[in-house]
Amino acid sequence: MVCTIMPTPAHPSPSLAAGFPDLPREPTAFLLHFARLHWPLFLPMLACELLHTLCGIFGPYALTRILRSAPLGVDHPQLQWAVMAFAGLALAEIAFGRGAGALQLRLAPIQRQAALRALYAWLQGHSHRYLSNHFAGALAHRIGETSLAVNQILWTGLFDLLPVVLTLLVSSLLLLQTNTGLGLLVAGWSIAFLVVSWWLARTSQPYTLAAAAARAETTGTLVDSVSHLASAHLFARLSHERTVLDRVLQKELGAIRASNRYTEQIRWSQAIAFILLKLGTLGYALFLWQRGAIQLADFVLVLTLGMLILNEARNLGRRFLELFEYVGNLNNGLRTLLTPHEIVDRPDAEPCTITAGEIRFDEVSFAYRAGQSVFQDLTVQIPAGQRVGLVGFSGSGKSTFVNLLLRLYDVDAGSIRIDGQDVRDVRQEDLHAQIGLIPQDPSLFHRSLADNIRYGRLEASDAELHQAARLAHADTFIERLKEGYAALVGERGVKLSGGQRQRVAVARALLKNAPVLVLDEATSSLDSITERAIQEALGDQMHGKTVIVIAHRLSTVAHLDRLLVFDEGRIVQDGNHATLAAQPGLYQRLWQMQADGFLGDGTVRAEP
Numbered sequence: 001m002v003c004t005i006m007p008t009p010a011h012p013s014p015s016l017a018a019g020f021p022d023l024p025r026e027p028t029a030f031l032l033h034f035a036r037l038h039w040p041l042f043l044p045m046l047a048c049e050l051l052h053t054l055c056g057i058f059g060p061y062a063l064t065r066i067l068r069s070a071p072l073g074v075d076h077p078q079l080q081w082a083v084m085a086f087a088g089l090a091l092a093e094i095a096f097g098r099g100a101g102a103l104q105l106r107l108a109p110i111q112r113q114a115a116l117r118a119l120y121a122w123l124q125g126h127s128h129r130y131l132s133n134h135f136a137g138a139l140a141h142r143i144g145e146t147s148l149a150v151n152q153i154l155w156t157g158l159f160d161l162l163p164v165v166l167t168l169l170v171s172s173l174l175l176l177q178t179n180t181g182l183g184l185l186v187a188g189w190s191i192a193f194l195v196v197s198w199w200l201a202r203t204s205q206p207y208t209l210a211a212a213a214a215r216a217e218t219t220g221t222l223v224d225s226v227s228h229l230a231s232a233h234l235f236a237r238l239s240h241e242r243t244v245l246d247r248v249l250q251k252e253l254g255a256i257r258a259s260n261r262y263t264e265q266i267r268w269s270q271a272i273a274f275i276l277l278k279l280g281t282l283g284y285a286l287f288l289w290q291r292g293a294i295q296l297a298d299f300v301l302v303l304t305l306g307m308l309i310l311n312e313a314r315n316l317g318r319r320f321l322e323l324f325e326y327v328g329n330l331n332n333g334l335r336t337l338l339t340p341h342e343i344v345d346r347p348d349a350e351p352c353t354i355t356a357g358e359i360r361f362d363e364v365s366f367a368y369r370a371g372q373s374v375f376q377d378l379t380v381q382i383p384a385g386q387r388v389g390l391v392g393f394s395g396s397g398k399s400t401f402v403n404l405l406l407r408l409y410d411v412d413a414g415s416i417r418i419d420g421q422d423v424r425d426v427r428q429e430d431l432h433a434q435i436g437l438i439p440q441d442p443s444l445f446h447r448s449l450a451d452n453i454r455y456g457r458l459e460a461s462d463a464e465l466h467q468a469a470r471l472a473h474a475d476t477f478i479e480r481l482k483e484g485y486a487a488l489v490g491e492r493g494v495k496l497s498g499g500q501r502q503r504v505a506v507a508r509a510l511l512k513n514a515p516v517l518v519l520d521e522a523t524s525s526l527d528s529i530t531e532r533a534i535q536e537a538l539g540d541q542m543h544g545k546t547v548i549v550i551a552h553r554l555s556t557v558a559h560l561d562r563l564l565v566f567d568e569g570r571i572v573q574d575g576n577h578a579t580l581a582a583q584p585g586l587y588q589r590l591w592q593m594q595a596d597g598f599l600g601d602g603t604v605r606a607e608p
């Protein structure tokens with residue numbers, strides 16, 4: 001059978017470059033980054049909001065002018081100007097306010113999406129170690145929460161803090177101009193109130209953060225429980241799962257109550273301080289008016305301005321609490337998501353040019369966790385075009401060997417070279433584009449079968465897609481489905497049988513047609529007849545390629561050029577099937593056991 005699938009170009013297109021965004025990790029810089037990104041909307045919105053606030057502040061001032069000119073008569077131009085100014089300010093306040101609102105409506109989703117997109121792009125660059133140390137659901141939750149926090153903080157700053165600070169400043173100046181004593185009282189109190197509120201809000205942060213963390217834990221547990229609901233059914237542990245959930249909900253409730261109690265205490269103290277000063281201001285203004293120190297118009301002005309200032313100060317006090325919660329969310333998110341990438345391309349990384357496919361491990365040492373070494377000084381060379389089988393007990397390091405070849409992890413010592421190029425010197429994306437991998441647990445996207453197969457080469461034609469499916473013996477079951485290639489496969493491919501999932505993964509790798517092919521238990525779930533048929537198809541594909549096949553079922557690898565027998569991270573035997581089967585050793589024992597229908601599972605150890 002001749003395969004006509006187009007080969008992958010030796011130099012993958014530059015569009016494959018990862019292009020991670022250069023995101024600031026410091027929260028303020030992160031916020032400014034997104035505000036700057038959308039300045040054509042952000043600046044007009046800022047201007048509208050400033051004008052809106054100023055119109056609001058000068059409204060009471062115009063009202064005083066009306067009151068002062070009222071005795072002059074309705075026809076007096078001074079009164080008419082004052083009325084027009086009042087009306088104009090009221091209209092402008094609405095117009096600018098709505099203008100800012102409309103711009104905000106436009107900007108909000110764009111900005112949130114920009115932050116989400118950038119955070120996701122950064123996340124894509126994280127290593128396998130990072131991804132295996134975090135819950136996928138929790139990371140997705142963090143991205144959503146962090147991008148939302150960008151908006152929440154900017155809006156709180158722009159629509160709550162900025163107008164309030166401006167109102168406080170200008171109103172206090174106007175009030176001071178009208179009556180120094182009252183002005184000093186209100187302004188002084190407001191400043192003291194704000195300083196204390198800021199401090200209280202800061203002290204509340206540990207409570208709000210603890211509540212946020214408890215909420216995240218609930219989401220994590222819930223997602224974990226939902227995704228394993230089938231296991232809960234099978235083990236008849238439905239009520240146990242509810243108990244587990246109840247336990248985290250109880251913990252969450254405690255954290256939320258503690259946070260609410262503290263916030264409520266702050267609100268009470270703010271409310272009492274507020275009432276006292278409101279009454280105090282009213283009493284003092286009345287006192288001044290009675291003594292004739294201020295006129296009726298000034299009385300109205302000081303009262304309106306005084307109340308305006310006090311109300312704004314109270315709102316601001318409340319906003320601080322929310323602001324610190326958002327800032328906490330942003331901080332947490334950035335700390336989790338924007339950690340530096342562990343595995344990075346060198347700035348001068350070369351395009352990967354695998355032409356022959358010679359693989360060389362030189363004194364490679366590696367441990368997933370310090371002190372738990374998987375490989376120590378492992379040296380092996382696989383000549384270009386050789387077809388090699390890796391066998392050995394479960395946990396002996398076969399998949400790790402492949403992980404290092406793909407540079408999913410960096411070696412601790414030594415080097416790995418493909419065609420003489422150290423895998424650390426080439427761009428990861430190029431490296432991955434040129435190694436076709438059928439992983440041990442192929443997980444599929446919840447997309448159509450066609451999309452999943454075409455993942456191997458997005459630009460593949462329908463004919464090429466169908467041919468790959470045919471070679472992988474996936475066409476028969478796909479064509480039997482009502483929707484055929486358009487059928488959705490369920491989350492992680494759960495709607496397919498294990499063997500069907502493997503055949504889709506084989507088709508995908510066939511379509512990719514990379515110069516190096518790695519099969520990690522690629523056909524382990526298939527019956528022997530289908531496996532043999534696929535092997536024949538793969539045999540054509542393997543022609544001229546360097547191929548690494550990992551299999552527990554030795555008949556899968558027995559026909560290959562060479563076998564490497566792994567035991568506890570060491571290659572204990574190296575040779576072809578005929579040689580190894582004839583030699584006393586691990587391979588011979590495994591072979592004999594399998595011939596007896598027993599599959600080695602690690603309970604049997606190699607002879608020392």
Ligand SMILES: Nc1ncnc2c1ncn2[C@@H]1O[C@H](COP(=O)(O)OP(=O)(O)OP(=O)(O)O)[C@@H](O)[C@H]1O
Binds near residue numbers: 394395396397440
């Ligand atoms: N992501 C990981 N983090 C920490 N340790 C790991 C990780 N992956 C594998 N290990 C450990 O490394 C060792 C080698 O695992 P590896 O997956 O390479 O074995 P394997 O030979 O492929 O086994 P199997 O035949 O069961 O697939 C094992 O002890 C395993 O527990």
Ligand SMILES: [Mg+2]
Binds near residue numbers: 400
């Ligand atoms: Mg494995």
